[in-house]
Amino acid sequence: MTMLAHWKQIAGVALTILWTTAFGVLSWRVAHTAVKLRQEYEQTAQSTQTLQQESREITRITQELASQSHEIDFLQGLVNVLPQEKGFVRTQRAISDEVESLRAKVARRLRGELNVVVDTKANKLYLKQGVNLLWQADCSVGRGGVLKDPVTGRRWAFVTPRGQFEVLDKIEKPLWTKPDWAFVETHEPVPPPGDPKRKVEGELGAYVLNLGDGYLIHGTKTPELLGHSVSHGCVRLGADDLKKLYETVSRGTKVYIY
């Protein structure tokens, strides 16, 4: 082998080593840059996602704010609907003074006695000790109107009379003696007085307070109609209220119906 060939071989080896090193370095740099680029893409994706989330959240908040504004507007509108105080309190104070004066006048006459008051317009019954209200209940009073018997020409007005009554009698498990109008109303022939057809059980509830002149405070089979004027002139009460009233009042208790 000649000297030149030997140097050629050495140069070839050196070049190969140099090339390999350069190749290695460049490859490493390419790989490194690629990894970095990938990381940056991932970071970009993450940032984009964050941006989207934030945007969505801001949109939600904006909608929520708009909704809250609407709610406040609505509530402000409601405040305007509520009655304003203005002079109402003064008027109320004046009414309160009037009530005090009325209480004194009525109290002088009632002398603290137990009394029943029936409001025929409002269909309410009040039990009072003197002027102090003990309890109140819905009741039903006369429905008004006139029933005419075409056979005899008789007419009945189904009105609860107003005035001062008193409890004349207290009866448990009462039998109802149907008056003539009850037959006329249902287009049945009117039986003679004392006829068994006139006796009806359970129609008046468990108790009756007799106010005289055919008027009673009694129970009802249609409690859902309490608070409405549906009776034929008597005062109807719910079973529990009737029991309470029956147990509380005694004979002679005044009943004011207005």
Added chain:
Amino acid sequence: MDEQDPTIENEIPPSTKRARWENLFKSVHPALILLIGLAILWGLWSLQQWLQRLTDRQALFISGLDKQVEQLTMTHDHYLSLENLKAADVARFKAGFSNTARSNKSLFESGLSLQEERRLLDKQLEIMTTYLVVNPALQRVFIMRGDQPLQSYLIDYIPLRSFPTLTSSPADVSGGSSTLTSLDSGLQSAGMTAKLKLPSVVRIVSKERFAHPERGKSEVVNGQLQYTPPQVDTSVRSNALGEYVMYTNNRLIIHGPPLNTDDHEKFSHICLGLDLDAARKLYNSSFIGTKIYLTNVSVTQ
């Protein structure tokens, strides 16, 4: 013919492979090899440069994105605090509104309760303090509340008339005073025109919008009980008293014009002689239990 095995390449010994490579290198010109080597290196370098440029561009983009994210985060925080403030406002407003509503409700309810009590006491007092006064000097009956006259109506009979008259036969007396009835009968039998005296105060005990006729008739016909309900046309009571009838705890009966004058005179009672309008208004304005003051009121046949 021999089949060529596809795996024969793998079976070539490494020394042969190396020889092949050496042969290849020997057959190619060294300058070409050098050129290829440089080209590969240049390719790698270009690739790295290209990736670097992409990386730099991406870094710039990320930097811009980060700024945006930062800005958006700040905006988000701002909106979030605004939302919290608004929510607090709404909550406060609601609480205030609820308090206002509650206070207005209780104000309204107490007002309603006062109104209800006023109505109740007012009506109760009205029943207690309403009374009628018959004033013979003015020939009127007054509706009074306390000391105040509310309304007055003319009465026909002053002195008041007691029925039945001497010429008519007495009809059934219902709810009348037995003393006065017997006195009436006595006076009639004595054939005298008399002045009767009523108590100074009587009280309304019953009201009938339409005067009810007497009871019906029951009779046994052929062994069977037959009942005829009362007839209005033939009833003395109905004909005598007509409408708007108020019975007192004495013989005084307040009523509208009779339907039949003869029956009116036959029916035993003391009468004011009211027209229909006066009877209706008295009926509507007075109550069960209302007192009628009859001071200095005389009664004649």
